[in-house]
Structures are given as structure tokens and as C-alpha cells.
Amino acid sequence: MPNRGSRTPWLLLALAVLAGTALYLPALGYDFSWDDEQLITANPDIRAGSPSALFGRPFLAAGHGSASRRVAYYRPLAALSFWLDHRVWGMRPRGFHLANVLLNGLVLALFGLLLLELFRREGRFRPWPALLGVLAFAAHPVHVESVAFISGRTDLLAAVFVLAAVLLIRRNRAPLFVVLAAASFGLALLAKEVAILFPAVAALMLGWSKEERFRSLLAVGLLVAVAAGYLALRSSVLGATLPATAGLVGQRLLLVANALGRYALMMVFPFRHRLLWPDALEFARVGWPTAAGVLLLGGLGWLAWRRRRTATGTGAAWTLAFLLPAANLFDIGSSLLAERLLYLPTAGAVLLAVGAGTGLRNRRPRQALAWLLAGYVAVMAFAAWSRMPVWRDNLVLFRAAVVEAPESADAHLNLGAALFRVGDLVGAEREFRQAAALRPAEPIARNNLGDLLRRRGRLDSAAAELRAAVELDPGYAEAWGNLGIVHSLAGRNDSAFAALARARELNPGLAAVHINLGNVFVALGRPDSAKAALWTAARLAPDRPEPFVNLERLYRALGQPDSAEVARRAMPRGQP
Numbered sequence: 001m002p003n004r005g006s007r008t009p010w011l012l013l014a015l016a017v018l019a020g021t022a023l024y025l026p027a028l029g030y031d032f033s034w035d036d037e038q039l040i041t042a043n044p045d046i047r048a049g050s051p052s053a054l055f056g057r058p059f060l061a062a063g064h065g066s067a068s069r070r071v072a073y074y075r076p077l078a079a080l081s082f083w084l085d086h087r088v089w090g091m092r093p094r095g096f097h098l099a100n101v102l103l104n105g106l107v108l109a110l111f112g113l114l115l116l117e118l119f120r121r122e123g124r125f126r127p128w129p130a131l132l133g134v135l136a137f138a139a140h141p142v143h144v145e146s147v148a149f150i151s152g153r154t155d156l157l158a159a160v161f162v163l164a165a166v167l168l169i170r171r172n173r174a175p176l177f178v179v180l181a182a183a184s185f186g187l188a189l190l191a192k193e194v195a196i197l198f199p200a201v202a203a204l205m206l207g208w209s210k211e212e213r214f215r216s217l218l219a220v221g222l223l224v225a226v227a228a229g230y231l232a233l234r235s236s237v238l239g240a241t242l243p244a245t246a247g248l249v250g251q252r253l254l255l256v257a258n259a260l261g262r263y264a265l266m267m268v269f270p271f272r273h274r275l276l277w278p279d280a281l282e283f284a285r286v287g288w289p290t291a292a293g294v295l296l297l298g299g300l301g302w303l304a305w306r307r308r309r310t311a312t313g314t315g316a317a318w319t320l321a322f323l324l325p326a327a328n329l330f331d332i333g334s335s336l337l338a339e340r341l342l343y344l345p346t347a348g349a350v351l352l353a354v355g356a357g358t359g360l361r362n363r364r365p366r367q368a369l370a371w372l373l374a375g376y377v378a379v380m381a382f383a384a385w386s387r388m389p390v391w392r393d394n395l396v397l398f399r400a401a402v403v404e405a406p407e408s409a410d411a412h413l414n415l416g417a418a419l420f421r422v423g424d425l426v427g428a429e430r431e432f433r434q435a436a437a438l439r440p441a442e443p444i445a446r447n448n449l450g451d452l453l454r455r456r457g458r459l460d461s462a463a464a465e466l467r468a469a470v471e472l473d474p475g476y477a478e479a480w481g482n483l484g485i486v487h488s489l490a491g492r493n494d495s496a497f498a499a500l501a502r503a504r505e506l507n508p509g510l511a512a513v514h515i516n517l518g519n520v521f522v523a524l525g526r527p528d529s530a531k532a533a534l535w536t537a538a539r540l541a542p543d544r545p546e547p548f549v550n551l552e553r554l555y556r557a558l559g560q561p562d563s564a565e566v567a568r569r570a571m572p573r574g575q576p
Contacts, residue, residue, distance in 0.1 A: 009127040013112040016131050020138025021105035023384060027097045027148040031393040034414070035060075035151040039082060040096065046079070046086050047543070054079040058238055074234040077190040078154045096150045103156040104147045108138050110163035111347055117170065118311040118351070119358060132373050133354045137347055139381035141270040145340040148391040155343035157191035162198060162322075162344065169202050172219045182222045189230040194344060196230075197321035199223040204308040204317045252328070254284055255336065257297070259327035261289030262337055264296045267349050270339075271383050275390075275401040276408045277337050293327075303352070311355035318348025394418035402431075409439035413448070420452060428452055443473035451482050454489070462486050477507035485516055493523045511541035518550055527558055543572045 059073040089095025115130035146152035161184045168181035188195040206216035300320040307313030326341035357369040390400045398415035416431030435445040450465035463486045469479035484500035497520050503513045514537035521530035537547035548571040555564035
């Protein structure tokens with residue numbers, strides 16, 4: 001426990017936490033962006049009456065393309081937090097952003113407590129290492145992506161529970177604290193799988209003398225058991241214990257080394273940002289990132305072992321353990337690097353830097369290093385403040401992404417989608433065509449382009465793009481559905497039914513497919529099938545008015561006014 005004779009450490013820590021939290025207050029005025037649509041605004045699970053279903057479903061249940069092309073995640077705790085936000089705030093983004101800002105403040109507080117403990121000397125807490133460490137972590141510009149981006153909450157939640165687990169496992173003499181540490185570790189895994197190597201960090205922090213060995217062995221064994229239980233639960237939901245690892249072993253190791261090297265530069269010099277990275281080509285070449293990655297891996301591993309049970313060794317082990325899962329050891333998605341993946345590892349890097357500074361025996365070099373770090377923190381805080389407005393909304397975000405990475409197909413694809421939503425169809429078409437040119441085998445660009453051309457009345461061109469999309473990805477349910485709409489508008493009802501039926505077979509949960517199937521069944525003179533399809537759509541999307549409106553019209557056309565009234569009354573509130 002802290003020294004009761006002085007309040008200075010606690011006052012300084014509180015001021016540092018408040019300053020770090022206040023840095024992100026501008027984010028309260030930002031909108032939903034990027035993955036927030038799939039995870040929050042268009043996610044029916046968030047609007048469900050009971051949160052229990054969240055623990056039996058993938059984190060990104062929605063998404064374009066066939067299931068085989070998507071990376072599956074299991075993060076029910078993050079989904080639960082969005083569910084709770086929706087209960088309190090509805091779909092107002094301010095409340096979701098506020099939760100992120102407060103969670104970041106909690107991370108800073110827990111990190112400060114850990115620093116106070118690690119840098120305690122002769123029973124007294126030393127405030128300055130903790131103060132500089134918290135401010136350095138709070139001001140680091142790469143954290144903007146985790147805090148200002150609502151969907152970045154997975155990193156915040158994982159950090160909260162990992163830090164709590166560390167603080168608890170250090171008290172391993174009491175069995176209750178070990179059990180609580182294991183429970184906290186389990187919650188971290190349910191927030192984000194990046195915490196999976198925490199038992200290795202704990203093993204290096206614990207004592208292994210004859211008197212301590214049995215307690216430490218039990219603590220690590222319990223953590224490993226929790227990890228195994230999490231993997232079994234994840235496997236039961238997703239059908240796989242860990243994300244896939246594709247490609248040759250040598251190529252995979254090169255990807256890991258290059259990612260580690262680039263991450264090292266991003267942690268030390270966090271002033272050049274890049275929202276998206278292009279395909280794997282530049283990561284599969286030997287260059288300076290390879291050498292930097294190998295040096296980082298060897299250096300951190302050596303420090304973690306030689307300086308174990310010290311702040312420096314803990315920082316090295318922490319950085320390595322939470323950096324490796326983010327360094328393409330497994331497939332993490334279309335982008336091979338992401339700044340938000342550094343949220344947890346930078347806590348270890350800060351701990352390592354502060355530990356190295358306090359380890360200097362000479363007072364003057366220590367003071368000089370402290371002033372240098374303080375100046376660097378001020379520069380980083382300004383850089384973080386300047387970076388934050390990029391996350392204001394999708395248009396600002398993806399325009400920045402295209403500027404930062406004009407060779408990234410995903411950047412153009414996302415900017416096209418943002419322009420499409422605000423009605424700039426000409427600009428959207430330009431971006432979709434650029435994405436298709438950069439990545440000819442990209443079915444999502446073809447699907448989006450086909451949907452856009454359909455809305456502009458160019459049905460033949462739209463059908464050509466959509467046929468290209470389903471040829472590139474035969475399991476792409478959304479593209480089959482859009483192709484069915486085009487055929488229906490062109491009066492090709494048999495072809496429309498075939499395409500929509502294929503979409504329904506691939507993904508029965510797409511309400512739009514059932515709505516359009518209902519319309520096609522009406523055109524084909526099959527009213528009973530139309531009613532079944534429209535009621536299915538109503539069940540899948542009870543907040544959409546289209547299935548109820550179509551059902552009311554269909555029942556009135558069939559001379560069934562009572563059933564038409566039932567459909568009208570079932571229409572979501574606020575609709576005519």
C-alpha cells in the first residue's frame with residue numbers, strides 16, 4: 001500500500017490522469033466512423049433485448065464478401081459495452097465516445113498505480129517516474145486511433161483488465177488475489193485476443209525461489225488454464241481456436257519481422273501516420289524493417305530474461321508479449337499494421353524507458369533524461385491533439401487515408417463508400433474504379449460499383465460489375481442480392497429470383513434479400529411466397545419499414561384488409 005505520510009504521489013498521479021483524459025475531450029463531438037457501422041449502427045445484436053446472444057456470436061458478424069474471406073473475431077465483452085452504451089445513449093455517438101474517453105482515463109489510472117509500485121524505493125513511492133510514465137503513455141499519438149475511434153474500445157478494455165491482472169498477480173501470496181487476477185485476465189481475452197500471452201509476462205514477474213516456486217507455479221497454471229478455456233470457448237463459437245496463419249513459413253516470419261521493425265519506429269517516432277497499409281508486397285521484402293524487427297525481438301527477449309522481476313524486464317516482456325500477436329503472426333485483417341494495435345505494447349515500452357532512466361546511478365544524467373522525456377511528452381501531446389480531428393467522420397477519415405496511402409485499394413474503397421452515403425455518386429464511382437484498378441481481384445469494389453451504377457440507372461453496366469464480383473467471390477451474398485435487384489429492375493424476374501435465392505442460401509440473415517425476394521415473388525404471381533419472404537424480412541429487421549409497407553400493400557391487393565391492418569400496426573414507430 002502507498003506511504004500514508006505523503007499525498008504528493010497521489011495528487012501528481014491524479015493530475016496526470018486528468019490531463020491525459022482531458023486531451024481526448026474533443027472526440028466527444030465526433031460521429032460514428034469506419035467499423036462503427038458494422039459493430040454498432042447496423043448491428044441488430046446491439047439493439048437486442050438481451051445481451052446473452054453476444055457471447056455466442058462473432059464480433060464482426062456482418063461484413064461484405066463470403067465468410068471464407070473474412071477474419072473472424074470473438075470479443076463479446078466489447079460488444080456488451082456497445083450494448084450498454086445503446087441502452088443509455090441510443091444511437092447518439094457522443095455517449096459512445098464518452099465511454100472511450102473514460103476508459104482511457106481508467107487505463108491511465110491503473111498504469112499510474114503500477115508505475116508507483118514498480119518504482120517504490122525503501123517503502124516509499126517515487127512520484128516522478130510514475131508522473132512522466134503516465135503522461136508519456138497518455139500523450140502518445142498512436143493511441144488516438146484507440147480512443148477517438150469508438151470501435152478501438154477493444155484495446156481500451158483489454159488494457160484495463162490486463163493492468164488490473166498485473167496489479168493483482170503481484171500480490172500472489174494471497175490466493176484470492178491470484179483468482180481475481182485470473183478472472184481479470186479472462187475478461188481481457190473476452191475484450192481482445194491480443195492479451196493471450198499475458199501468462200508469459202506474469203511468469204517473468206513472479207518469484208521462483210524455493211519459497212515462492214509453488215505459489216508462482218499455481219498462479220501461472222491458473223492463467224494458462226484460463227487461456228485454454230478461452231480458446232475452447234472461442235473455438236465453439238467461431239470454429240477455430242486462433243486466427244488463420246496462411247502462406248509459407250519463411251514469408252510469414254518475414255512479415256512478422258518487418259511488422260516488428262515498423263512498429264518499433266512508430267513507438268519511438270510516432271509522428272508519421274498511416275491509417276491503412278497496402279497489400280503484403282512491401283512487407284515481404286528484406287529491408288531496414290527486417291533488421292530492426294530482428295534486433296527488437298532479440299533485445300526485448302534478452303532484457304525480459306536478464307532483468308526479470310525488475311521494471312525494465314517487465315517492460316521488455318510486456319512490449320514483446322503484446323506486440324507479437326499484432327505483428328502478423330496470425331492474419332489480423334486486410335491491413336498489415338494498425339496504430340491501435342500499439343495501445344497495449346506502448347505501456348511496456350514506456351515502462352522500459354522509465355525503468356532504464358531510473359536505473360542510471362548518476363543524478364545529473366537522470367535529471368537530463370527526465371527533462372528530455374518531459375519535452376518529448378509535450379511534443380507528442382501536440383501531435384496527438386493535431387491527429388485527433390481525422391476521426392471526426394468518415395469523409396474526413398478516408399480522405400486522410402487516401403492522402404497517406406494513395407496506393408491502398410482499401411483507402412479508395414472506403415472513401416468511395418463515404419462519398420456514396422452523402423450522395424456524391426460521381427466521386428464515389430471514381431474511388432471505386434480506382435480501388436478496382438489497384439486490386440483487380442477485389443470483389444467489394446465491383447459490388448459497390450455495380451450498386452452505384454444501378455442507382456444511376458445504368459443497369460447493363462451495373463449487371464456487368466456485379467457478375468464480375470460474384471465471379472471473383474462466388475460466396476459473396478450481398479453481390480448476388482444486388483445482381484438480383486438489377487435483374488428485377490430490368491424485368492428479368494426469373495434471373496432475379498435465381499440471384500436472390502443464391503444470396504439467401506449464402507446468408508439467410510440479409511433482410512434486404514428477403515424484401516427483394518418478396519417483390520420478385522409478387523411479380524411472378526406467387527403471393528404466398530411473397531408473404532413468407534416479407535415476414536422473414538420483418539423478423540430480421542423489425543426497425544425497417546419496407547417489409548411492413550410491402551406486406552400492407554400486398555394484403556390490400558389480395559383483398560385481405562384485416563391482414564393489411566396487422567402489417568400496418570406492426571410497422572416500427574415513427575413510420576407513416
